[in-house]
Amino acid sequence: MTSDTGVFGRALDTQGFLSQSPAIGDDLHRSTLRTNTLRRWRRGTAGTHRERCAELAAPWMETARPPQDNATLLRLRVRPFSPGGSQGIVFPGKALFSFVRRVYHCCQEGLRCGSVKGIQGRLNTDVEFLLTQDVLSIASVTRAELHLQLFNPQRLHIRPVLPSMAKRNLPTRYSLWPRGDMVELRVDLLFLFHGLQEAAGGGAGGGPSLVNMRRVGGFSRGGPAPPPAAAPRALQDTDGDVWGDGAPTPPTLELGLALGCSRDGAGVSCAPSGVHLLHTPFVALSYR
Structure with a gap:
Protein backbone atom coordinates (compact mmCIF):
# COMPACT_ATOMS: atom_id res chain seq x y z
CA MET A 1 0.00 0.00 0.00
CA THR A 2 2.82 2.35 0.96
CA SER A 3 4.67 1.47 -2.18
CA ASP A 4 1.63 2.18 -4.31
CA THR A 5 1.04 5.49 -2.55
CA GLY A 6 4.65 6.44 -2.98
CA VAL A 7 4.61 5.77 -6.70
CA PHE A 8 1.35 7.65 -7.08
CA GLY A 9 2.71 10.54 -5.07
CA ARG A 10 5.85 10.77 -7.11
CA ALA A 11 3.77 10.87 -10.26
CA LEU A 12 1.77 13.77 -8.85
CA ASP A 13 4.96 15.57 -7.88
CA THR A 14 6.34 15.13 -11.40
CA GLN A 15 3.22 16.57 -13.01
CA GLY A 16 3.28 19.50 -10.65
CA PHE A 17 6.93 20.17 -11.45
CA LEU A 18 6.24 20.19 -15.17
CA SER A 19 3.41 22.66 -14.81
CA GLN A 20 5.28 25.01 -12.49
CA SER A 21 8.84 24.97 -13.92
CA PRO A 22 9.31 28.11 -16.10
CA ALA A 23 12.07 26.54 -18.23
CA ILE A 24 10.15 23.39 -19.12
CA GLY A 25 6.93 25.34 -19.55
CA ASP A 26 8.68 27.62 -22.05
CA ASP A 27 10.01 24.57 -23.92
CA LEU A 28 6.50 23.15 -24.20
CA HIS A 29 5.18 26.51 -25.41
CA ARG A 30 7.91 26.79 -28.04
CA SER A 31 7.31 23.22 -29.17
CA THR A 32 3.58 23.94 -29.56
CA LEU A 33 4.34 27.09 -31.55
CA ARG A 34 6.72 25.19 -33.82
CA THR A 35 4.12 22.48 -34.41
CA ASN A 36 1.39 25.01 -35.24
CA THR A 37 3.73 26.97 -37.50
CA LEU A 38 4.73 23.77 -39.32
CA ARG A 39 1.09 22.87 -39.85
CA ARG A 40 0.29 26.32 -41.25
CA TRP A 41 3.36 26.14 -43.51
CA ARG A 42 2.30 22.74 -44.84
CA ARG A 43 -1.24 24.00 -45.52
CA GLY A 44 0.17 27.06 -47.30
CA THR A 45 2.62 24.94 -49.31
CA ALA A 46 -0.14 22.54 -50.36
CA GLY A 47 -2.31 25.48 -51.46
CA THR A 48 0.54 27.03 -53.44
CA HIS A 49 1.31 23.67 -55.05
CA ARG A 50 -2.30 23.27 -56.18
CA GLU A 51 -2.22 26.78 -57.65
CA ARG A 52 1.00 26.03 -59.56
CA CYS A 53 -0.53 22.83 -60.92
CA ALA A 54 -3.69 24.72 -61.99
CA GLU A 55 -1.48 27.18 -63.90
CA LEU A 56 -0.31 24.38 -66.20
CA ALA A 57 -3.75 24.12 -67.82
CA ALA A 58 -4.93 27.72 -67.34
CA PRO A 59 -6.71 29.32 -70.34
CA TRP A 60 -4.76 31.76 -72.49
CA MET A 61 -5.17 35.52 -72.43
CA GLU A 62 -5.24 37.19 -75.84
CA THR A 63 -4.17 40.48 -77.34
Whole structure:
Protein backbone atom coordinates (compact mmCIF):
# COMPACT_ATOMS: atom_id res chain seq x y z
CA MET A 1 0.00 0.00 0.00
CA THR A 2 2.82 2.35 0.96
CA SER A 3 4.67 1.47 -2.18
CA ASP A 4 1.63 2.18 -4.31
CA THR A 5 1.04 5.49 -2.55
CA GLY A 6 4.65 6.44 -2.98
CA VAL A 7 4.61 5.77 -6.70
CA PHE A 8 1.35 7.65 -7.08
CA GLY A 9 2.71 10.54 -5.07
CA ARG A 10 5.85 10.77 -7.11
CA ALA A 11 3.77 10.87 -10.26
CA LEU A 12 1.77 13.77 -8.85
CA ASP A 13 4.96 15.57 -7.88
CA THR A 14 6.34 15.13 -11.40
CA GLN A 15 3.22 16.57 -13.01
CA GLY A 16 3.28 19.50 -10.65
CA PHE A 17 6.93 20.17 -11.45
CA LEU A 18 6.24 20.19 -15.17
CA SER A 19 3.41 22.66 -14.81
CA GLN A 20 5.28 25.01 -12.49
CA SER A 21 8.84 24.97 -13.92
CA PRO A 22 9.31 28.11 -16.10
CA ALA A 23 12.07 26.54 -18.23
CA ILE A 24 10.15 23.39 -19.12
CA GLY A 25 6.93 25.34 -19.55
CA ASP A 26 8.68 27.62 -22.05
CA ASP A 27 10.01 24.57 -23.92
CA LEU A 28 6.50 23.15 -24.20
CA HIS A 29 5.18 26.51 -25.41
CA ARG A 30 7.91 26.79 -28.04
CA SER A 31 7.31 23.22 -29.17
CA THR A 32 3.58 23.94 -29.56
CA LEU A 33 4.34 27.09 -31.55
CA ARG A 34 6.72 25.19 -33.82
CA THR A 35 4.12 22.48 -34.41
CA ASN A 36 1.39 25.01 -35.24
CA THR A 37 3.73 26.97 -37.50
CA LEU A 38 4.73 23.77 -39.32
CA ARG A 39 1.09 22.87 -39.85
CA ARG A 40 0.29 26.32 -41.25
CA TRP A 41 3.36 26.14 -43.51
CA ARG A 42 2.30 22.74 -44.84
CA ARG A 43 -1.24 24.00 -45.52
CA GLY A 44 0.17 27.06 -47.30
CA THR A 45 2.62 24.94 -49.31
CA ALA A 46 -0.14 22.54 -50.36
CA GLY A 47 -2.31 25.48 -51.46
CA THR A 48 0.54 27.03 -53.44
CA HIS A 49 1.31 23.67 -55.05
CA ARG A 50 -2.30 23.27 -56.18
CA GLU A 51 -2.22 26.78 -57.65
CA ARG A 52 1.00 26.03 -59.56
CA CYS A 53 -0.53 22.83 -60.92
CA ALA A 54 -3.69 24.72 -61.99
CA GLU A 55 -1.48 27.18 -63.90
CA LEU A 56 -0.31 24.38 -66.20
CA ALA A 57 -3.75 24.12 -67.82
CA ALA A 58 -4.93 27.72 -67.34
CA PRO A 59 -6.71 29.32 -70.34
CA TRP A 60 -4.76 31.76 -72.49
CA MET A 61 -5.17 35.52 -72.43
CA GLU A 62 -5.24 37.19 -75.84
CA THR A 63 -4.17 40.48 -77.34
CA ALA A 64 -4.44 41.64 -80.95
CA ARG A 65 -3.07 45.15 -80.38
CA PRO A 66 0.14 46.09 -82.22
CA PRO A 67 3.31 46.33 -80.15
CA GLN A 68 4.31 49.58 -78.48
CA ASP A 69 6.73 51.86 -80.27
CA ASN A 70 9.27 51.43 -77.46
CA ALA A 71 8.76 47.68 -77.10
CA THR A 72 11.74 45.38 -76.63
CA LEU A 73 12.07 42.95 -79.55
CA LEU A 74 13.27 39.42 -78.93
CA ARG A 75 14.12 37.48 -82.10
CA LEU A 76 13.42 33.74 -82.15
CA ARG A 77 14.98 31.39 -84.69
CA VAL A 78 13.71 27.84 -85.20
CA ARG A 79 15.96 25.62 -87.30
CA PRO A 80 16.47 21.91 -87.98
CA PHE A 81 19.30 20.21 -86.15
CA SER A 82 21.79 18.51 -88.47
CA PRO A 83 24.48 16.13 -87.24
CA GLY A 84 27.90 17.27 -88.20
CA GLY A 85 26.71 20.85 -88.41
CA SER A 86 28.26 23.75 -86.57
CA GLN A 87 25.33 24.39 -84.20
CA GLY A 88 26.78 22.48 -81.25
CA ILE A 89 24.92 20.40 -78.70
CA VAL A 90 22.51 22.11 -76.35
CA PHE A 91 21.80 21.03 -72.78
CA PRO A 92 18.72 21.64 -70.61
CA GLY A 93 18.84 24.50 -68.17
CA LYS A 94 17.70 24.71 -64.55
CA ALA A 95 14.40 26.41 -65.41
CA LEU A 96 13.46 23.64 -67.85
CA PHE A 97 14.31 20.93 -65.31
CA SER A 98 12.19 22.75 -62.71
CA PHE A 99 9.20 22.92 -65.06
CA VAL A 100 9.40 19.23 -65.93
CA ARG A 101 9.59 18.35 -62.21
CA ARG A 102 6.47 20.42 -61.58
CA VAL A 103 4.55 18.56 -64.30
CA TYR A 104 5.75 15.24 -62.86
CA HIS A 105 4.69 16.06 -59.28
CA CYS A 106 1.29 17.37 -60.40
CA CYS A 107 0.76 14.19 -62.38
CA GLN A 108 1.70 12.07 -59.34
CA GLU A 109 -0.97 13.82 -57.28
CA GLY A 110 -3.59 13.54 -60.01
CA LEU A 111 -3.91 17.33 -60.31
CA ARG A 112 -2.69 17.56 -63.90
CA CYS A 113 -1.28 14.70 -65.92
CA GLY A 114 0.33 14.38 -69.31
CA SER A 115 3.68 14.03 -71.03
CA VAL A 116 6.03 16.92 -71.67
CA LYS A 117 9.11 17.38 -73.84
CA GLY A 118 11.40 20.35 -73.45
CA ILE A 119 13.41 22.13 -76.13
CA GLN A 120 15.99 24.38 -74.53
CA GLY A 121 16.91 27.55 -76.38
CA ARG A 122 20.39 28.87 -77.02
CA LEU A 123 20.97 32.57 -76.47
CA ASN A 124 23.39 34.40 -78.73
CA THR A 125 22.15 37.63 -80.28
CA ASP A 126 18.84 35.85 -80.91
CA VAL A 127 17.21 32.89 -79.17
CA GLU A 128 17.69 29.78 -81.26
CA PHE A 129 15.82 26.46 -81.00
CA LEU A 130 17.09 23.33 -82.74
CA LEU A 131 14.51 20.73 -83.76
CA THR A 132 15.10 17.08 -84.50
CA GLN A 133 12.83 14.88 -86.59
CA ASP A 134 11.57 12.95 -83.56
CA VAL A 135 10.29 16.17 -82.00
CA LEU A 136 8.12 17.05 -85.00
CA SER A 137 6.86 13.49 -85.30
CA ILE A 138 4.81 13.77 -82.07
CA ALA A 139 1.24 13.64 -83.38
CA SER A 140 -0.73 14.32 -80.19
CA VAL A 141 0.73 17.69 -79.12
CA THR A 142 -1.88 19.74 -77.26
CA ARG A 143 0.25 22.72 -76.22
CA ALA A 144 3.47 24.28 -77.47
CA GLU A 145 4.60 27.06 -75.16
CA LEU A 146 7.52 29.44 -75.20
CA HIS A 147 8.61 29.93 -71.57
CA LEU A 148 10.43 33.02 -70.34
CA GLN A 149 11.31 34.23 -66.86
CA LEU A 150 11.75 37.99 -66.64
CA PHE A 151 13.21 40.11 -63.87
CA ASN A 152 10.71 42.91 -63.25
CA PRO A 153 12.00 45.02 -60.33
CA GLN A 154 9.44 47.81 -60.77
CA ARG A 155 6.60 45.29 -61.17
CA LEU A 156 5.43 46.78 -64.44
CA HIS A 157 2.62 45.37 -66.53
CA ILE A 158 4.19 43.32 -69.34
CA ARG A 159 2.35 42.51 -72.57
CA PRO A 160 3.88 40.18 -75.18
CA VAL A 161 2.94 40.55 -78.85
CA LEU A 162 3.96 38.55 -81.90
CA PRO A 163 4.20 41.41 -84.47
CA SER A 164 3.69 39.01 -87.38
CA MET A 165 0.32 38.01 -85.90
CA ALA A 166 -0.71 41.56 -84.97
CA LYS A 167 -0.17 42.72 -88.57
CA ARG A 168 -2.95 40.33 -89.63
CA ASN A 169 -5.21 41.19 -86.68
CA LEU A 170 -4.60 37.74 -85.22
CA PRO A 171 -4.27 37.44 -81.43
CA THR A 172 -1.15 36.60 -79.51
CA ARG A 173 -2.09 34.11 -76.82
CA TYR A 174 -0.13 34.20 -73.58
CA SER A 175 -0.23 33.82 -69.80
CA LEU A 176 1.52 35.84 -67.10
CA TRP A 177 2.28 34.76 -63.54
CA PRO A 178 3.88 37.45 -61.33
CA ARG A 179 6.11 36.08 -58.58
CA GLY A 180 7.41 39.09 -56.68
CA ASP A 181 10.14 40.74 -58.76
CA MET A 182 9.97 37.92 -61.31
CA VAL A 183 7.38 37.25 -64.01
CA GLU A 184 6.81 33.86 -65.60
CA LEU A 185 5.65 34.43 -69.16
CA ARG A 186 4.34 31.81 -71.59
CA VAL A 187 3.47 32.44 -75.23
CA ASP A 188 1.41 30.02 -77.34
CA LEU A 189 3.39 28.67 -80.32
CA LEU A 190 1.16 25.72 -81.17
CA PHE A 191 0.31 27.21 -84.59
CA LEU A 192 4.02 27.44 -85.40
CA PHE A 193 4.71 23.90 -84.28
CA HIS A 194 1.83 22.50 -86.36
CA GLY A 195 3.06 24.39 -89.40
CA LEU A 196 6.57 23.00 -88.97
CA GLN A 197 5.14 19.51 -88.61
CA GLU A 198 3.39 19.82 -91.96
CA ALA A 199 6.53 21.18 -93.58
CA ALA A 200 8.44 18.15 -92.28
CA GLY A 201 5.73 15.75 -93.40
CA GLY A 202 4.51 15.13 -89.87
CA GLY A 203 0.85 15.83 -90.61
CA ALA A 204 -0.20 17.56 -87.40
CA GLY A 205 -3.81 17.33 -88.49
CA GLY A 206 -5.63 20.63 -88.81
CA GLY A 207 -2.54 22.80 -88.49
CA PRO A 208 -1.90 25.52 -91.09
CA SER A 209 0.45 24.69 -93.92
CA LEU A 210 3.82 26.40 -94.08
CA VAL A 211 2.65 28.43 -97.06
CA ASN A 212 -0.35 29.67 -95.09
CA MET A 213 1.87 30.34 -92.10
CA ARG A 214 4.00 32.68 -94.16
CA ARG A 215 0.97 34.31 -95.75
CA VAL A 216 -0.87 34.81 -92.46
CA GLY A 217 1.90 35.12 -89.91
CA GLY A 218 4.55 36.86 -91.95
CA PHE A 219 7.36 34.53 -90.94
CA SER A 220 10.65 34.78 -92.72
CA ARG A 221 13.27 32.30 -93.75
CA GLY A 222 16.39 32.75 -91.75
CA GLY A 223 19.66 33.38 -93.53
CA PRO A 224 22.88 31.61 -92.70
CA ALA A 225 23.20 31.27 -88.95
CA PRO A 226 26.00 33.15 -87.24
CA PRO A 227 28.75 30.95 -85.80
CA PRO A 228 27.77 29.76 -82.32
CA ALA A 229 29.26 31.54 -79.36
CA ALA A 230 31.71 29.53 -77.33
CA ALA A 231 29.94 30.16 -74.04
CA PRO A 232 26.25 29.44 -73.44
CA ARG A 233 25.20 25.96 -74.46
CA ALA A 234 21.72 24.87 -73.58
CA LEU A 235 19.54 21.86 -74.40
CA GLN A 236 18.74 19.61 -77.21
CA ASP A 237 17.57 16.06 -77.18
CA THR A 238 19.46 14.45 -80.08
CA ASP A 239 18.71 10.78 -79.60
CA GLY A 240 16.05 10.62 -82.30
CA ASP A 241 16.27 10.54 -86.08
CA VAL A 242 17.65 13.74 -87.54
CA TRP A 243 16.02 14.24 -90.95
CA GLY A 244 16.99 10.82 -92.25
CA ASP A 245 15.23 8.36 -94.55
CA GLY A 246 14.50 11.05 -97.12
CA ALA A 247 12.32 13.12 -94.77
CA PRO A 248 11.99 16.75 -95.94
CA THR A 249 14.00 19.16 -93.82
CA PRO A 250 11.91 22.14 -92.67
CA PRO A 251 13.27 25.60 -93.38
CA THR A 252 14.77 27.88 -90.76
CA LEU A 253 12.11 30.29 -89.55
CA GLU A 254 12.48 33.57 -87.69
CA LEU A 255 9.84 35.05 -85.46
CA GLY A 256 9.82 38.27 -83.45
CA LEU A 257 8.39 38.64 -79.95
CA ALA A 258 7.79 42.21 -78.76
CA LEU A 259 7.61 42.89 -75.02
CA GLY A 260 5.78 46.05 -74.04
CA CYS A 261 5.83 47.48 -70.51
CA SER A 262 3.48 49.96 -68.87
CA ARG A 263 2.81 51.56 -65.50
CA ASP A 264 -0.67 52.81 -64.61
CA GLY A 265 -1.67 52.53 -68.27
CA ALA A 266 1.26 54.61 -69.56
CA GLY A 267 3.85 52.86 -71.75
CA VAL A 268 7.44 52.76 -70.52
CA SER A 269 10.57 51.17 -71.95
CA CYS A 270 11.22 47.72 -70.53
CA ALA A 271 15.04 47.52 -70.55
CA PRO A 272 15.74 50.92 -68.89
CA SER A 273 13.23 49.88 -66.20
CA GLY A 274 15.33 46.82 -65.38
CA VAL A 275 13.25 44.19 -67.20
CA HIS A 276 15.48 41.44 -68.57
CA LEU A 277 15.66 37.66 -69.07
CA LEU A 278 16.60 35.61 -66.04
CA HIS A 279 17.38 32.49 -68.07
CA THR A 280 17.55 31.33 -71.66
CA PRO A 281 13.96 30.64 -72.84
CA PHE A 282 12.75 27.14 -73.58
CA VAL A 283 9.79 25.56 -75.40
CA ALA A 284 7.60 22.97 -73.65
CA LEU A 285 5.51 20.53 -75.71
CA SER A 286 2.60 18.87 -73.89
CA TYR A 287 1.15 15.76 -75.47
CA ARG A 288 -1.03 12.78 -74.65
